[in-house]
Amino acid sequence: MISKEPARRxxxxxxxxxxxAIADDEGPAAVTLRRLAGQHEVTPMALYRxxxxxxxxxxxxxxxxxxxxxxxEPTDEPWDRQLHKVLTAFVTALRGHPxxxxxxxxxxxxxxxxxxxxxxxxEILTEGGFSPxxxxxxxxxxxxxxIALVTNDPIAREVSDPIAREDSLRRKRASLAALSPRKYxxxxxxxxxxxxxxxxxRYYALGVDLVVAGIHGVLKEEK
Amino acid sequence: MISKEPARRxxxxxxxxxxxAIADDEGPAAVTLRRLAGQHEVTPMALYRxxxxxxxxxxxxxxxxxxxxxxxEPTDEPWDRQLHKVLTAFVTALRGHPxxxxxxxxxxxxxxxxxxxxxxxxEILTEGGFSPxxxxxxxxxxxxxxIALVTNDPIAREVSDPIAREDSLRRKRASLAALSPRKYxxxxxxxxxxxxxxxxxRYYALGVDLVVAGIHGVLKEEK
DNA sequence: GACGGTAGGTCTACGGTGTAAACTTGTCAA
DNA sequence: TTGACAAGTTTACACCGTAGACCTACCGTC
Numbered sequence: 001m002i003s004k005e006p007a008r009r010x011x012x013x014x015x016x017x018x019x020x021a022i023a024d025d026e027g028p029a030a031v032t033l034r035r036l037a038g039q040h041e042v043t044p045m046a047l048y049r050x051x052x053x054x055x056x057x058x059x060x061x062x063x064x065x066x067x068x069x070x071x072x073e074p075t076d077e078p079w080d081r082q083l084h085k086v087l088t089a090f091v092t093a094l095r096g097h098p099x100x101x102x103x104x105x106x107x108x109x110x111x112x113x114x115x116x117x118x119x120x121x122x123e124i125l126t127e128g129g130f131s132p133x134x135x136x137x138x139x140x141x142x143x144x145x146x147i148a149l150v151t152n153d154p155i156a157r158e159v160s161d162p163i164a165r166e167d168s169l170r171r172k173r174a175s176l177a178a179l180s181p182r183k184y185x186x187x188x189x190x191x192x193x194x195x196x197x198x199x200x201x202r203y204y205a206l207g208v209d210l211v212v213a214g215i216h217g218v219l220k221e222e223k
Numbered sequence: 224m225i226s227k228e229p230a231r232r233x234x235x236x237x238x239x240x241x242x243x244a245i246a247d248d249e250g251p252a253a254v255t256l257r258r259l260a261g262q263h264e265v266t267p268m269a270l271y272r273x274x275x276x277x278x279x280x281x282x283x284x285x286x287x288x289x290x291x292x293x294x295x296e297p298t299d300e301p302w303d304r305q306l307h308k309v310l311t312a313f314v315t316a317l318r319g320h321p322x323x324x325x326x327x328x329x330x331x332x333x334x335x336x337x338x339x340x341x342x343x344x345x346e347i348l349t350e351g352g353f354s355p356x357x358x359x360x361x362x363x364x365x366x367x368x369x370i371a372l373v374t375n376d377p378i379a380r381e382v383s384d385p386i387a388r389e390d391s392l393r394r395k396r397a398s399l400a401a402l403s404p405r406k407y408x409x410x411x412x413x414x415x416x417x418x419x420x421x422x423x424x425r426y427y428a429l430g431v432d433l434v435v436a437g438i439h440g441v442l443k444e445e446k
Numbered sequence: 447g448a449c450g451g452t453a454g455g456t457c458t459a460c461g462g463t464g465t466a467a468a469c470t471t472g473t474c475a476a
Numbered sequence: 477t478t479g480a481c482a483a484g485t486t487t488a489c490a491c492c493g494t495a496g497a498c499c500t501a502c503c504g505t506c
Contacts, residue, residue: 010483033464045465046484054464105375109399109417115407118417122409136413137420141372141430148371149364152328176332184338186345190359194332194341197360206441207364213440214433221432233454256493265455268494272454277493 010042012050016060020097023061025160027099031058059110062103066113068093071120079128084212086120087146091204094150098157101150108143129219138218142211149207154196169196233265235273239283243320246284248383250322254281282333285326289336292316294343302351307435309343310369314427317373321380324373331366352442361441365434372430377419392419 018039019031033054037044051057070093072085094101108114118139125135151157158165176191187194197203241262242254256277260267274280293316295308317324331337341362348358374380381388399414410417420426 032462034462043485045486048465049483109395109410115402115410119407119410122413126409132409132413133416133421135409136416137426137429138433140377140417140420141433144371144375145368145433148367152367154363172332179338184342186349186355186358187332187338187342190345190355193356193359194363197363198356203360206360209441209444210361210364210368210434210437212437213444214435214437217436217440218429218432221436255491257491266457267492268457269455271494 010040010046010050012060015040015047015050015057016064019057019061020064020100023100024097028058028103033057058103059107061100062107063111063113065094065097065100065104066107066111066117068096069113069117071116074120079124080212080216083121083124083128083215084208086117086124087142087208087211090117090143091146091150091208094147095153095156095204098150098153101147105144105147125215128215134222138215142215145211146207149204153200153203155200155203233263233269233273235283238263238270238273239280239287242280242284243287243323246323247320251281251326256280281326282330284323285330286334286336288317288320288323288327289330289334289340291319292336292340294339297343302347303435303439306344306347306351306438307431309340309347310365310431310434313340313366314369314373314431317370318376318379318427321373321376324370328367328370348438351438357445361438365438368434369430372427376423376426378423378426 015036018036022035023031033044033047036057037047047057051060069090072082072089075082094104104114108118121139121143122132122135125139126132130138158168172195173191176188176195179188181188238259241259245258246254256267256270259280260270263269270280274283292313295305295312298305317327327337331341344362344366345355345358348362349355353361381391395418396414399411399418402411404411
C-alpha cells in the first residue's frame with residue numbers, strides 16, 4: 001500500500017556509476033555485463049531491461065561525462081577568451097576519465113548537455129566572425145582534438161598500478177635510449193618529454209592554447 | 224628435393240594484408256584470429272607462430288600504415304610550409320584507413336617509419352624556434368590531433384554499405400531537425416554541416432591548417 | 447647419409463563475452 | 477478479483493582469445 005517497491009531494484013544510474021568506476025581504473029574493456037550484474041546482485045540479462053545493449057550502456061556513460069561539463073556564463077570578454085574558457089571547461093570535465101573521453105563525441109549532438117556545449121561554441125565562433133557552416137566545421141574539429149588530447153593523456157593513460165606504470169615507462173625509455181643519436185638526434189634528446197610530458201597541467205594548457213590559436217589563425221587566413 | 228617448400232605457408236605479410244582489408248571495410252572489431260586463419264586455410268593457433276598475440280598483430284597493422292607515409296624531401300621553403308607538407312603527408316597516408324588510424328600513435332616511437340616522421344617533425348619545429356622539449360610536446364599533440372582528424376572523418380567513418388550509411392545519416396538529420404530552433408538556433412542552422420562536412424578534401428585541408436596555425440600561434444605567444 | 451633440433455603447423459580445451467527467447471513473479475489499475 | 481505489464485531469471489548459443497601438448501617436415505652438423 002505504501003508505495004515502497006522493495007522488489008524493484010537495479011537503478012540504471014547506479015549501474016552507470018559502477019561502469020564508470022570500473023572503466024576509470026581498469027579501462028573500458030573491463031566493463032562487462034556479467035561483472036556489472038554481479039556487482040548489483042542481479043542476472044546479466046536484467047541489464048537489458050534498462051539498456052538496449054552494451055553500446056547503449058556505453059552511450060549512457062558518455063552522457064554522464066558530458067553532464068559534468070559546467071559551461072561558464074557568457075561575459076563581455078572578447079570572443080577568444082570566452083572560447084578558451086568554454087573549451088577548458090570541456091577538457092576539465094573529461095580529464096578525470098581519460099579512457100572514456102571518446103565516448104562523448106557521438107553523444108554531443110544527441111544529449112542535452114552536449115547540445116548546450118555545441119550551441120554555445122558555435123555562438124562564440126560566429127561572434128568571432130565565422131559563418132555558421134565554418135563554425136560547425138571548426139568547432140567539430142576542435143572538439144575532436146580536445147577529446148584526443150584527453151584520450152592520449154600520457155600520464156593518466158598508463159595503467160593505474162604505479163609499479164606496472166613505472167615499469168612500462170622504463171621499457172619505453174630504454175627502447176628510445178637504444179636508438180642511434182646520430183640518426184635521431186632530436187628524438188633521443190627529447191626522449192623523456194616524448195614519452196611523458198613534464199606537467200599534466202602544462203599538457204592540457206598547451207592543448208587548449210593550440211586549438212584556440214589555430215582557430216585564430218585560420219580566421220585571419222580566410223579574410 | 225628441389226628447395227621448394229610446399230609445406231611452409233602463411234606469410235605474415237599476407238595475414239596483415241587480410242586484416243587490413245577486413246578492418247577497412249568492417250571495422251577493426253571484425254578482425255578475428257579465427258577469421259584470419261580461415262582465410263589462409265590454417266588453424267587459428269598457427270597465427271601465434273608469427274604474432275605474439277592479437278595486440279601484436281594490430282601493432283603490425285599500425286606499422287603498415289606508418290610505412291605508407293612518404294615524407295617530402297627537405298627544401299629551402301620556410302619551416303611552416305615544410306611542416307604543412309609533412310603533416311599533410313601523414314594524414315594522406317592514414318586517410319585510406321580511417322578506422323585504423325589510431326593504431327599508429329603507439330607505434331610512432333617504435334617502428335622505423337614512425338621515428339623518421341618524428342625526427343623530421345622535431346627538426347622542423349626546432350628550426351621554427353621551439354626548444355627540443357617544446358617541439359616534443361607540440362609535435363606530439365599535433366600528431367594526436369591529426370590522427371583524431373582521420374579517425375573521426377565523418378564520411379569514411381560511416382558504414383561502408385551505402386544504403387545503411389544513407390539511412391544512418393537520415394536518422395541523425397531527423398534527430399537534429401526535431402530540435403527547437405529557438406533553443407539551438409545555430410546548431411539547427413548548421414545541422415547538415417555538423418553531421419557531415421561538405422567536402423572531404425576541405426575537411427582534411429582545414430584540419431591541417433588548424434594544427435599548423437595553432438603551432439604558429441603558440442610560438443608567437445611564447446616569445 | 448644418419449640424426450637431433452627446431453620452426454611452423456594442428457588439436458583440444460578452457461574461461462570469457464554479448465545476447466536471443468521463453469519463463470516467472472510482484473505490482474497496480476480497472 | 478483479475479489481468480496486464482514491467483522487472484528479473486533461466487537456459488542456451490555462437491563466438492572470442494589463447495594456453496598446452498602434440499606432430500612433423502626440414503636443416504645444418506658430424
